[in-house]
Amino acid sequence: MAYDTAIAALADPTRRALVERLRAGPQPVGVLADDLPISRPAVSQHLKVLSDAGLLEVEPQGARRLYRLAPRGLDELRAYLDGLWDDALSSFAARAREVAKGS
Amino acid sequence: MAYDTAIAALADPTRRALVERLRAGPQPVGVLADDLPISRPAVSQHLKVLSDAGLLEVEPQGARRLYRLAPRGLDELRAYLDGLWDDALSSFAARAREVAKGS
DNA sequence: ACTTACGGTAAGTCATGGCTTACGACACTG
Protein backbone atom coordinates (compact mmCIF):
# COMPACT_ATOMS: atom_id res chain seq x y z
CA MET A 1 0.00 0.00 0.00
CA ALA A 2 2.67 2.48 -1.01
CA TYR A 3 0.81 3.80 -4.03
CA ASP A 4 -1.35 5.94 -1.76
CA THR A 5 1.26 8.68 -1.38
CA ALA A 6 1.87 8.66 -5.14
CA ILE A 7 -1.79 9.06 -6.08
CA ALA A 8 -2.29 11.71 -3.41
CA ALA A 9 0.70 13.60 -4.81
CA LEU A 10 -0.58 13.44 -8.39
CA ALA A 11 -4.09 14.50 -7.39
CA ASP A 12 -3.00 18.16 -7.15
CA PRO A 13 -3.14 20.06 -10.49
CA THR A 14 -0.08 22.16 -9.66
CA ARG A 15 1.97 19.08 -8.91
CA ARG A 16 0.84 17.50 -12.18
CA ALA A 17 1.94 20.69 -13.93
CA LEU A 18 5.37 20.28 -12.35
CA VAL A 19 5.51 16.69 -13.49
CA GLU A 20 4.57 17.80 -17.00
CA ARG A 21 7.49 20.26 -17.04
CA LEU A 22 9.83 17.49 -15.99
CA ARG A 23 8.76 15.12 -18.75
CA ALA A 24 11.08 16.99 -21.11
CA GLY A 25 14.02 16.48 -18.76
CA PRO A 26 15.57 17.51 -15.42
CA GLN A 27 15.16 21.12 -14.31
CA PRO A 28 16.15 23.26 -11.31
CA VAL A 29 13.58 24.73 -8.93
CA GLY A 30 13.85 28.30 -10.12
CA VAL A 31 13.08 27.44 -13.74
CA LEU A 32 10.07 25.40 -12.68
CA ALA A 33 8.79 28.27 -10.54
CA ASP A 34 9.19 30.83 -13.33
CA ASP A 35 6.51 29.44 -15.62
CA LEU A 36 4.06 28.69 -12.83
CA PRO A 37 1.76 31.28 -11.24
CA ILE A 38 2.90 30.45 -7.71
CA SER A 39 5.87 31.41 -5.56
CA ARG A 40 9.15 29.49 -5.46
CA PRO A 41 8.65 28.21 -1.89
CA ALA A 42 5.32 26.76 -2.95
CA VAL A 43 7.12 24.92 -5.74
CA SER A 44 9.66 23.60 -3.24
CA GLN A 45 6.89 22.24 -1.06
CA HIS A 46 5.26 20.50 -4.00
CA LEU A 47 8.58 19.03 -5.08
CA LYS A 48 9.05 17.63 -1.59
CA VAL A 49 5.66 15.91 -1.71
CA LEU A 50 6.45 14.42 -5.12
CA SER A 51 9.89 13.28 -3.95
CA ASP A 52 8.49 11.67 -0.80
CA ALA A 53 6.07 9.77 -3.03
CA GLY A 54 8.99 8.38 -5.02
CA LEU A 55 7.92 10.23 -8.15
CA LEU A 56 10.96 12.51 -8.36
CA GLU A 57 14.68 12.32 -7.69
CA VAL A 58 17.02 15.15 -6.77
CA GLU A 59 20.54 15.73 -7.99
CA PRO A 60 22.36 18.62 -6.32
CA GLN A 61 24.53 20.58 -8.76
CA GLY A 62 26.33 23.25 -6.83
CA ALA A 63 23.85 25.69 -5.35
CA ARG A 64 21.11 24.36 -7.58
CA ARG A 65 19.11 21.17 -7.30
CA LEU A 66 18.04 19.30 -10.41
CA TYR A 67 14.74 17.42 -10.17
CA ARG A 68 13.97 14.56 -12.54
CA LEU A 69 11.18 12.01 -12.98
CA ALA A 70 11.70 8.73 -11.13
CA PRO A 71 10.07 5.45 -12.18
CA ARG A 72 9.93 4.06 -8.62
CA GLY A 73 6.73 5.60 -7.25
CA LEU A 74 5.01 5.43 -10.62
CA ASP A 75 5.60 1.70 -10.78
CA GLU A 76 3.57 0.84 -7.69
CA LEU A 77 0.73 3.11 -8.76
CA ARG A 78 0.54 1.55 -12.19
CA ALA A 79 0.56 -1.94 -10.70
CA TYR A 80 -2.37 -1.06 -8.45
CA LEU A 81 -4.41 0.45 -11.28
CA ASP A 82 -3.70 -2.56 -13.47
CA GLY A 83 -5.27 -4.80 -10.83
CA LEU A 84 -8.27 -2.51 -10.57
CA TRP A 85 -8.55 -2.49 -14.33
CA ASP A 86 -8.80 -6.28 -14.44
CA ASP A 87 -11.59 -6.38 -11.87
CA ALA A 88 -13.44 -3.56 -13.61
CA LEU A 89 -13.27 -5.47 -16.90
CA SER A 90 -14.59 -8.60 -15.20
CA SER A 91 -17.50 -6.68 -13.76
CA PHE A 92 -18.19 -5.11 -17.14
CA ALA A 93 -18.09 -8.48 -18.90
CA ALA A 94 -20.42 -10.06 -16.33
CA ARG A 95 -22.90 -7.24 -16.80
CA ALA A 96 -22.67 -7.57 -20.58
CA ARG A 97 -23.54 -11.26 -20.35
CA GLU A 98 -26.59 -10.53 -18.22
CA VAL A 99 -27.82 -7.91 -20.65
CA ALA A 100 -27.28 -10.29 -23.56
CA LYS A 101 -29.46 -12.84 -21.82
CA GLY A 102 -32.23 -10.28 -21.64
CA SER A 103 -31.28 -9.02 -18.21
CA MET B 1 -7.33 15.80 -19.84
CA ALA B 2 -10.19 13.75 -18.43
CA TYR B 3 -8.05 11.65 -16.13
CA ASP B 4 -7.90 14.52 -13.65
CA THR B 5 -11.30 13.80 -12.13
CA ALA B 6 -10.45 10.10 -11.87
CA ILE B 7 -7.17 10.66 -10.05
CA ALA B 8 -8.76 13.24 -7.77
CA ALA B 9 -11.50 10.75 -6.94
CA LEU B 10 -9.04 7.95 -6.15
CA ALA B 11 -6.87 10.20 -4.02
CA ASP B 12 -9.29 9.93 -1.09
CA PRO B 13 -8.68 6.89 1.17
CA THR B 14 -12.38 6.40 1.88
CA ARG B 15 -13.20 6.35 -1.82
CA ARG B 16 -10.43 3.82 -2.42
CA ALA B 17 -11.95 1.72 0.36
CA LEU B 18 -15.27 1.84 -1.49
CA VAL B 19 -13.57 0.82 -4.71
CA GLU B 20 -11.91 -2.08 -2.88
CA ARG B 21 -15.31 -3.30 -1.67
CA LEU B 22 -16.60 -3.19 -5.23
CA ARG B 23 -13.73 -5.26 -6.63
CA ALA B 24 -15.56 -8.37 -5.44
CA GLY B 25 -18.71 -7.35 -7.31
CA PRO B 26 -21.65 -4.92 -7.37
CA GLN B 27 -23.12 -3.83 -4.05
CA PRO B 28 -25.91 -1.52 -2.82
CA VAL B 29 -25.20 1.65 -0.87
CA GLY B 30 -26.36 0.37 2.50
CA VAL B 31 -24.03 -2.63 2.48
CA LEU B 32 -21.11 -0.42 1.54
CA ALA B 33 -21.94 1.98 4.37
CA ASP B 34 -22.23 -0.79 6.95
CA ASP B 35 -18.59 -1.84 6.96
CA LEU B 36 -17.26 1.71 6.78
CA PRO B 37 -16.91 4.01 9.81
CA ILE B 38 -18.85 6.83 8.15
CA SER B 39 -22.53 7.64 7.67
CA ARG B 40 -24.59 6.51 4.70
CA PRO B 41 -24.98 10.02 3.22
CA ALA B 42 -21.20 10.34 3.23
CA VAL B 43 -20.99 7.12 1.25
CA SER B 44 -23.57 8.45 -1.21
CA GLN B 45 -21.50 11.58 -1.74
CA HIS B 46 -18.35 9.55 -2.37
CA LEU B 47 -20.18 7.29 -4.79
CA LYS B 48 -21.31 10.34 -6.72
CA VAL B 49 -17.75 11.59 -7.04
CA LEU B 50 -16.58 8.18 -8.24
CA SER B 51 -19.46 7.95 -10.71
CA ASP B 52 -18.81 11.42 -12.09
CA ALA B 53 -15.21 10.37 -12.66
CA GLY B 54 -16.41 7.41 -14.75
CA LEU B 55 -15.06 4.92 -12.23
CA LEU B 56 -18.45 3.49 -11.22
CA GLU B 57 -21.76 2.66 -12.85
CA VAL B 58 -25.18 2.50 -11.22
CA GLU B 59 -27.90 -0.03 -11.83
CA PRO B 60 -31.19 0.72 -10.02
CA GLN B 61 -32.86 -2.43 -8.72
CA GLY B 62 -36.13 -1.43 -7.17
CA ALA B 63 -35.56 0.78 -4.19
CA ARG B 64 -31.86 -0.13 -4.12
CA ARG B 65 -29.07 1.01 -6.39
CA LEU B 66 -26.28 -1.35 -7.30
CA TYR B 67 -22.86 0.21 -7.87
CA ARG B 68 -20.22 -1.59 -9.88
CA LEU B 69 -16.70 -0.84 -11.14
CA ALA B 70 -16.56 0.75 -14.59
CA PRO B 71 -13.54 0.52 -16.90
CA ARG B 72 -14.21 3.86 -18.57
CA GLY B 73 -12.57 6.34 -16.18
CA LEU B 74 -9.80 3.95 -15.28
CA ASP B 75 -8.79 3.64 -18.91
CA GLU B 76 -7.86 7.29 -19.37
CA LEU B 77 -5.96 7.36 -16.10
CA ARG B 78 -3.94 4.30 -17.01
CA ALA B 79 -3.12 5.74 -20.40
CA TYR B 80 -1.81 8.94 -18.84
CA LEU B 81 0.34 7.11 -16.32
CA ASP B 82 1.71 4.87 -19.05
CA GLY B 83 2.95 7.93 -20.91
CA LEU B 84 4.50 9.33 -17.75
CA TRP B 85 6.13 5.97 -17.10
CA ASP B 86 7.83 6.03 -20.49
CA ASP B 87 9.29 9.48 -19.91
CA ALA B 88 10.40 8.54 -16.40
CA LEU B 89 12.20 5.50 -17.77
CA SER B 90 13.91 7.64 -20.41
CA SER B 91 15.09 10.07 -17.77
CA PHE B 92 16.29 7.20 -15.64
CA ALA B 93 18.18 5.61 -18.51
CA ALA B 94 19.80 8.91 -19.46
CA ARG B 95 20.97 9.41 -15.89
CA ALA B 96 22.31 5.85 -15.77
CA ARG B 97 24.41 6.47 -18.89
CA GLU B 98 25.89 9.63 -17.38
CA VAL B 99 26.82 7.81 -14.19
CA ALA B 100 28.38 4.98 -16.18
CA LYS B 101 30.57 7.50 -17.98
CA GLY B 102 31.82 8.69 -14.60
CA SER B 103 29.21 11.42 -14.17
C1' DA C 1 -53.41 4.04 1.69
C1' DC C 2 -50.07 3.49 5.64
C1' DT C 3 -45.71 1.91 6.90
C1' DT C 4 -41.08 0.61 6.38
C1' DA C 5 -36.75 0.46 3.88
C1' DC C 6 -33.38 2.53 0.75
C1' DG C 7 -30.91 6.28 -0.88
C1' DG C 8 -30.01 11.10 -2.74
C1' DT C 9 -29.82 16.19 -1.47
C1' DA C 10 -29.29 20.45 1.58
C1' DA C 11 -27.11 23.04 5.05
C1' DG C 12 -23.71 23.67 8.30
C1' DT C 13 -19.25 22.44 10.91
C1' DC C 14 -14.44 21.51 11.09
C1' DA C 15 -9.92 19.78 9.70
C1' DT C 16 -6.65 19.37 5.88
C1' DG C 17 -3.55 21.36 2.82
C1' DG C 18 -2.00 24.86 -0.53
C1' DC C 19 -0.40 29.49 -0.61
C1' DT C 20 1.99 33.55 1.13
C1' DT C 21 5.93 36.24 3.43
C1' DA C 22 9.96 35.98 6.26
C1' DC C 23 14.04 33.79 7.41
C1' DG C 24 18.21 30.75 7.42
C1' DA C 25 21.54 27.56 5.16
C1' DC C 26 24.71 26.67 1.47
C1' DA C 27 27.51 27.34 -2.85
C1' DC C 28 29.81 30.27 -6.12
C1' DT C 29 32.07 35.01 -7.52
C1' DG C 30 34.39 39.50 -7.02
Place this chain on the structure above:
DNA sequence: CAGTGTCGTAAGCCATGACTTACCGTAAGT
Protein backbone atom coordinates in the same frame (compact mmCIF):
# COMPACT_ATOMS: atom_id res chain seq x y z
C1' DC D 1 35.57 37.62 3.08
C1' DA D 2 31.50 40.38 1.60
C1' DG D 3 27.99 39.93 -1.80
C1' DT D 4 24.83 37.44 -4.73
C1' DG D 5 22.04 33.63 -6.23
C1' DT D 6 19.57 29.29 -5.25
C1' DC D 7 16.79 26.71 -2.36
C1' DG D 8 14.53 24.62 1.91
C1' DT D 9 11.90 25.53 6.24
C1' DA D 10 8.70 28.00 9.59
C1' DA D 11 4.58 30.36 10.67
C1' DG D 12 0.25 31.94 9.57
C1' DC D 13 -3.93 32.66 6.52
C1' DC D 14 -7.69 30.94 3.98
C1' DA D 15 -10.30 28.04 0.76
C1' DT D 16 -11.53 23.36 -0.29
C1' DG D 17 -13.73 19.23 0.85
C1' DA D 18 -15.00 15.42 3.95
C1' DC D 19 -18.08 14.74 7.51
C1' DT D 20 -22.51 15.31 10.23
C1' DT D 21 -27.83 15.75 10.95
C1' DA D 22 -32.15 16.76 8.88
C1' DC D 23 -35.17 16.22 5.22
C1' DC D 24 -37.53 14.49 0.92
C1' DG D 25 -38.60 11.24 -2.86
C1' DT D 26 -39.43 6.59 -4.29
C1' DA D 27 -40.27 1.50 -4.09
C1' DA D 28 -42.09 -2.57 -1.86
C1' DG D 29 -44.98 -4.86 1.80
C1' DT D 30 -49.26 -5.34 4.68
